[in-house]
Amino acid sequence: MVFQVARQEKRGHLERRPHPRHRHMQELHLTDAGRDSLRDADAVIVEDQQQIAEELGVVKTAQLRTLLDGVADVVREV
Known part of the structure; x- marks a missing residue:
């Protein structure tokens, strides 16, 4: 850290x-530069998520979200 x-x-x-x-x-x-960088990164993440969702389709995107939520739950417990 x-x-x-x-x-x-x-x-x-x-x-x-x-x-x-x-x-x-x-x-x-x-800082202001940090906020700008964070905003830029967020925009890239949203764009990437949209592209992945388009490629996978509705059903596979829902399955992926469920699996990732499960991973997040496990990580929180560790």
């Missing part, structure tokens, strides 16, 4: 700020 935070901070997507009450803690804040 520390590596990812440092990487996003170096890219200008995150900034660390001291916690207002706990001097040993830092808060992470998304």
Whole structure:
């Protein structure tokens, strides 16, 4: 996690700020560049999901969503 935070901070997507009450803690804040990058990524994800759904069709897309929901449930339990 520390590596990812440092990487996003170096890219200008995150900034660390001291916690207002706990001097040993830092808060992470998304920068404008980080928000832009996140918005761009979301658009790509939506486009990819639409393309996959078109290729698979309604029935297989529903099956895939069910399987992925099951995987997400398992991961949450771990």
